[in-house]
Amino acid sequence: MAKLTVNGATLDVAADENTPLLWVLREQLGMTGTKYGCGIAQCGACTVHIDGVATRSCAVTLGSVKPEQKIVTIEGLSPDGSHPIQKAWLEMDVPQCGYCQTGMIMAAAALLKDKPKPTDADIDEAMSNICRCGTYLRVKAAIHAAAGTSKT
Amino acid sequence: MTKATVSRRTFLATSAAVAGGMTLGFHVPFLAGSAAAESAESAAAAPEINAWVVIKPDDTVVVRIARSEMGQGTLTGLAQLVAEELECDWSKVTTEYPTPGQSLARNRVWGDFGTGGSRGIRTSHDYVRKGGAAAREMLKAAAAAEWGVPASEIMAANSVLSHKASGKTATYGAMAAAASKIEPPKDIKLKDPKDWKIIGKSVPRLDTADKVTGKQVYGIDLKLPGMLNAAVKECPVFGGKLASMDDAKVKAMPGVKAVVKVGETGVAVVADTWWQAKTALDALPIVWDEGPNKSASTAKFAEVLREGLISDKDVFVGNKNGDALAAIESAAVKVEAIYSTPHQNHATLEPMNATALWTADKCRVWCPTQNGEASLAAAASAAELPQDKCDIIKVHLGGGFGRRGAFQDYVTQAVRIAKQMPGVPVKLVWSREEDMAQGRYHPVTMAKLTGALDDKGNLTAFRMRISGQSILKSVRPEGLVNGMDPAVFQGIAKDDPEKPTANEHGTVYAFPNLLVDHAMRNPHVPPGFWRGVNVNQIAIYVESFIDELAAAAKVDALEFRRRLLGNQPKARAVLDAVAEKGGWGKPMTDGVMGRGLAVVRSYGSYTAALAEVSVSTKGKLKVHRIVAATDPGYGVNPQQIAMQVEGSFVYGLGAALNQEITIKDGRVEQTNFDTYQPLRLAEMPKVETIVMPSGGWWGGVGEPTIAVAPPAVLNAIANATGKRIRQLPVKDQNLKA
Numbered sequence: 001m002a003k004l005t006v007n008g009a010t011l012d013v014a015a016d017e018n019t020p021l022l023w024v025l026r027e028q029l030g031m032t033g034t035k036y037g038c039g040i041a042q043c044g045a046c047t048v049h050i051d052g053v054a055t056r057s058c059a060v061t062l063g064s065v066k067p068e069q070k071i072v073t074i075e076g077l078s079p080d081g082s083h084p085i086q087k088a089w090l091e092m093d094v095p096q097c098g099y100c101q102t103g104m105i106m107a108a109a110a111l112l113k114d115k116p117k118p119t120d121a122d123i124d125e126a127m128s129n130i131c132r133c134g135t136y137l138r139v140k141a142a143i144h145a146a147a148g149t150s151k152t
Numbered sequence: 153m154t155k156a157t158v159s160r161r162t163f164l165a166t167s168a169a170v171a172g173g174m175t176l177g178f179h180v181p182f183l184a185g186s187a188a189a190e191s192a193e194s195a196a197a198a199p200e201i202n203a204w205v206v207i208k209p210d211d212t213v214v215v216r217i218a219r220s221e222m223g224q225g226t227l228t229g230l231a232q233l234v235a236e237e238l239e240c241d242w243s244k245v246t247t248e249y250p251t252p253g254q255s256l257a258r259n260r261v262w263g264d265f266g267t268g269g270s271r272g273i274r275t276s277h278d279y280v281r282k283g284g285a286a287a288r289e290m291l292k293a294a295a296a297a298e299w300g301v302p303a304s305e306i307m308a309a310n311s312v313l314s315h316k317a318s319g320k321t322a323t324y325g326a327m328a329a330a331a332s333k334i335e336p337p338k339d340i341k342l343k344d345p346k347d348w349k350i351i352g353k354s355v356p357r358l359d360t361a362d363k364v365t366g367k368q369v370y371g372i373d374l375k376l377p378g379m380l381n382a383a384v385k386e387c388p389v390f391g392g393k394l395a396s397m398d399d400a401k402v403k404a405m406p407g408v409k410a411v412v413k414v415g416e417t418g419v420a421v422v423a424d425t426w427w428q429a430k431t432a433l434d435a436l437p438i439v440w441d442e443g444p445n446k447s448a449s450t451a452k453f454a455e456v457l458r459e460g461l462i463s464d465k466d467v468f469v470g471n472k473n474g475d476a477l478a479a480i481e482s483a484a485v486k487v488e489a490i491y492s493t494p495h496q497n498h499a500t501l502e503p504m505n506a507t508a509l510w511t512a513d514k515c516r517v518w519c520p521t522q523n524g525e526a527s528l529a530a531a532a533s534a535a536e537l538p539q540d541k542c543d544i545i546k547v548h549l550g551g552g553f554g555r556r557g558a559f560q561d562y563v564t565q566a567v568r569i570a571k572q573m574p575g576v577p578v579k580l581v582w583s584r585e586e587d588m589a590q591g592r593y594h595p596v597t598m599a600k601l602t603g604a605l606d607d608k609g610n611l612t613a614f615r616m617r618i619s620g621q622s623i624l625k626s627v628r629p630e631g632l633v634n635g636m637d638p639a640v641f642q643g644i645a646k647d648d649p650e651k652p653t654a655n656e657h658g659t660v661y662a663f664p665n666l667l668v669d670h671a672m673r674n675p676h677v678p679p680g681f682w683r684g685v686n687v688n689q690i691a692i693y694v695e696s697f698i699d700e701l702a703a704a705a706k707v708d709a710l711e712f713r714r715r716l717l718g719n720q721p722k723a724r725a726v727l728d729a730v731a732e733k734g735g736w737g738k739p740m741t742d743g744v745m746g747r748g749l750a751v752v753r754s755y756g757s758y759t760a761a762l763a764e765v766s767v768s769t770k771g772k773l774k775v776h777r778i779v780a781a782t783d784p785g786y787g788v789n790p791q792q793i794a795m796q797v798e799g800s801f802v803y804g805l806g807a808a809l810n811q812e813i814t815i816k817d818g819r820v821e822q823t824n825f826d827t828y829q830p831l832r833l834a835e836m837p838k839v840e841t842i843v844m845p846s847g848g849w850w851g852g853v854g855e856p857t858i859a860v861a862p863p864a865v866l867n868a869i870a871n872a873t874g875k876r877i878r879q880l881p882v883k884d885q886n887l888k889a
C-alpha cells in the first residue's frame with residue numbers, strides 16, 4: 001500500500017509500484033480530469049504539479065513518488081475553477097473539444113508561478129502540450145490575460 | 153465476476169460519487185425502466201414542448217441536440233438557432249443529447265445524427281429553427297387559452313409571454329406544462345435573417361465551464377458500477393487476422409479477468425483497471441496471420457501511384473471543358489509538375505473508446521461518436537440484437553475530425569468484448585499505439601499537372617491527373633458513379649456559374665480548357681474521411697501549381713488568380729480581403745521573406761489565405777502569420793468560426809509540415825506522437841481571420857478553411873527562397889533554392 005499526497009489529502013493507494021501516476025490518479029483515485037493522450041510524455045494531457053513543478057504523470061511511476069511530495073491535479077488547482085488561469089480560459093472560451101485543456105491549464109499555472117510575467121518565448125517553451133483541435137493562439141492569449149501581460 | 157444489476161438512479165448516484173461530484177449533464181437511460189416510464193418521469197419535472205425544446209418550471213430551457221459536439225462548437229450554434237426562434241432568454245439555455253434509441257422509438261423525430269462533412273448546422277438549420285418557432289407558438293397558444301385572449305395579441309420575448317391590453321404576463325416556465333399539451337402549429341414562418349438577435353452573435357460556448365475544471369466527462373472517463381476495463385490489439389497488418397495467442401502466460405497477471413478474441417482479427421485483455429489490461433496485453437504472446445499484404449510498403453505503392461499518372465487503366469474524368477490536350481499541344485509555354493501527399497492519421501487526442509453493457513436481451517453503449525445512429529447500428533449488429541433493444545448514450549468527443557463517424561470499429565469491438573462478459577459493463581480504451589496502427593487514414597495521392605500559357609501570359613489550358621486512393625470505394629461503394637469516385641474532385645469539380653452556390657465543391661476558376669481525371673489506385677491501407685477530406689490535396693496541388701503558372705507567365709500571383717475568377721465575385725471577395733489585410737504587394741517587414749496566397753471553395757464556403765514565412769540561413773521555416781477569410785453564407789457565431797479557422801490551420805499545417813503515416817512490412821511505422829509530430833504552440837503562426845458572411849445560403853465551417861493554409865505556406869516558401877516544395881510533408885527538405 002503506497003501513500004500519496006494529492007490535493008492536500010493523504011491517500012492510500014493499492015496498485016503496483018510500476019503503475020504510472022496518471023493511471024493511479026484516474027483509476028484508483030477517480031480523478032479523471034488528468035487525461036491520457038500518449039503515455040510517453042509527448043502530449044502533456046496528463047500534466048499535474050509535483051511539488052509545484054509541471055510534470056507529465058504518465059512518465060512517473062507510483063513507486064517513484066514519495067508520500068510527502070505534494071501532487072496537485074486539476075481537481076485541486078482551485079476549489080471552484082477560480083484560479084486566474086481558469087478564469088482567463090473561461091473568459092476567452094479557449095477550449096474546443098477540451099480534452100487537452102486540463103493539461104494545458106496545469107502547465108500554464110506552473111508557468112505563471114515560475115514566471116509571473118511570461119514573454120511569448122517563455123510561453124512557447126513551457127507550453128509544448130499537444131492540442132489536436134488547435135487552440136494554441138487562445139491558450140497564448142489567455143496566459144497573457146491571466147498574467148496581465150500583453151502579447152509581444 | 154460480478155453481475156451488474158443496478159437501476160438508473162443508482163448509476164447516476166454512484167457515478168457522481170465516484171467521479172467526485174461530476175454529472176453527465178444529460179439524462180442517462182440505463183437498465184431500469186422502459187423508455188415510456190423514463191419519459192413520463194422526466195416529463196413531470198420538465199415538460200417537453202416538442203422534440204427540440206424542454207422548459208423547466210424554473211425557466212431553464214433545455215435544447216435537444218442530435219448532432220455531436222467534438223470541439224467544433226456545433227452544440228452552441230444549434231442551440232442559438234433554436235433559441236432565436238423560441239425568443240427565450242439565452243442565459244437560461246442548456247442542452248442535452250437525445251439518444252439514437254429514443255429517436256428510433258419516435259420515428260426519427262430528431263432526424264440525422266451524423267456530424268461530418270461540415271454539415272452539423274447547414275443541413276439542420278431549417279428544422280431546428282422550426283422546432284424553436286413551433287414551441288414559441290405553442291407557448292403563446294397556451295397563454296391565449298388561459299387568459300381568454302387571441303394568440304395573435306400575445307408577445308413572446310426573452311422567455312416571457314405578455315398581453316399588452318390586459319397587462320397579463322407569464323414566464324415560459326409557468327406556461328410550459330400547458331404548452332406541452334397544445335397541438336403543434338402546421339404552418340411555421342421563420343424569422344427574416346435581418347431580425348436575428350442571437351444568430352450571428354459571438355455568444356460564449358455553452359460547454360466551456362466543465363472543460364476548465366476537469367469535470368467534463370469524456371467516454372474515456374466513464375465509470376459504471378462493477379465495470380471492468382479492456383485493452384485491445386488488432387492485427388497490425390491490414391487484411392491479416394489472429395492466428396493464435398498464449399493466454400496462459402498472462403491470465404495470472406494482476407487484475408486480469410479474461411483474455412478474449414475480438415472477431416477474427418483482434419484480441420483483448422479485460423482486467424480490473426485499464427493499466428492492468430494494457431500491461432497484460434503487452435505481455436501476451438500473439439501470433440498474427442499477416443495475410444496477403446505483409447510486404448506492402450509506402451515506397452512500393454509510390455510506384456503504383458506513379459504508374460497511375462500516365463496510365464489509361466481505371467481512369468475517370470471528373471471535370472472537363474474545351475480541349476485541354478490540344479491547347480497544351482499548341483501552347484507557347486508549357487509547365488508541368490508532379491506533386492504528392494502522404495497518408496495522415498486523425499489522432500484525436502482522446503483515444504478511441506466505448507463502454508458496453510450486454511445482456512441477453514439488451515445492449516447499452518456509452519461512447520464518443522460523430523454519428524449516434526451509426527453507433528447504434530454497429531452496436532446492434534455486434535450484440536446480435538434488434539436495434540430497439542439497444543441504445544447509445546453519447547458523450548462529448550475528445551476530438552473527431554472524421555474518425556468517429558463512418559467508422560464504428562471501436563463500438564463493434566467494445567460490444568464484442570462485452571458480449572463475452574454478460575451483465576458486466578466493460579470499458580474499452582485504445583492505447584495511442586493502437587490508434588496509430590488502426591487508423592482510417594487520409595488517402596495517399598499523387599498528381600501530375602500541366603498548364604499552357606499564351607505569349608501574353610494568359611492561361612489557355614489546365615490539366616490535372618490525380619493518381620491515388622478512393623475513400624468511397626472502400627467506405628461507401630454505393631457512392632461511386634459508374635466506378636468513379638466523384639469525391640476525389642472536391643475543390644476542382646464542375647461549377648455552375650449561374651448558380652454559384654449550387655455545387656459545394658465546384659472550382660472557383662474559369663479555366664478556358666480543362667481536363668481533370670483520376671486514376672484510381674487503392675493500397676491496402678484503410679482510408680477515411682479526415683477533416684477537409686479530398687479538398688486538402690486538391691487545394692495543395694491546384695493552388696501551388698497556379699503559382700507556378702503565374703511565375704512562368706511573369707504575372708503577379710494575385711492578378712493571375714483574379715483573371716480566372718471573373719464570374720466568381722464571392723471567391724474574389726475573400727481573396728481580395730486577405731490580399732488587402734495581408735499587405736500583398738507591400739514591402740515585407742519583421743523578418744518576413746515571402747508571401748503566398750490560396751483561394752478555395754469547399755463545403756459550400758469560400759475561403760482564402762495569405763501566408764507570410766521566413767527561412768533561416770540554416771533552412772529552418774518559420775510561418776509568421778496567416779491572414780484568412782471565409783464567407784460561409786450565413787454565419788451563426790463569428791467567434792466560433794474564427795476558432796475553427798485557427799484550429800483547422802493547426803490540423804492542416806501539422807500535416808503539411810510535419811506529419812506522415814508510412815507503411816513498411818504492411819503495417820504503419822509511426823507508433824505515437826514522437827514519430828507522428830503534430831504542430832505545437834511554438835510553431836503556431838499568428839492567425840488573423842476575417843469572417844465575412846454575405847448571407848443567402850448556408851455553407852460549412854469546420855472543414856473549408858483547412859485547405860487554404862498549406863498551399864498559401866508552400867507558395868510563401870517559394871516566394872521567399874525560390875524553392876518549390878511538391879512532396880509533402882515539408883519536414884527535412886531543403887528549403888533553399
Ligand code: FES
Nearest residue numbers: 037038039044058
Ligand atoms: S499522456 Fe502523458 S504526456 Fe501524453
Ligand code: FES
Nearest residue numbers: 097098100131133
Ligand atoms: S481542445 Fe481538443 S485537443 Fe485541445
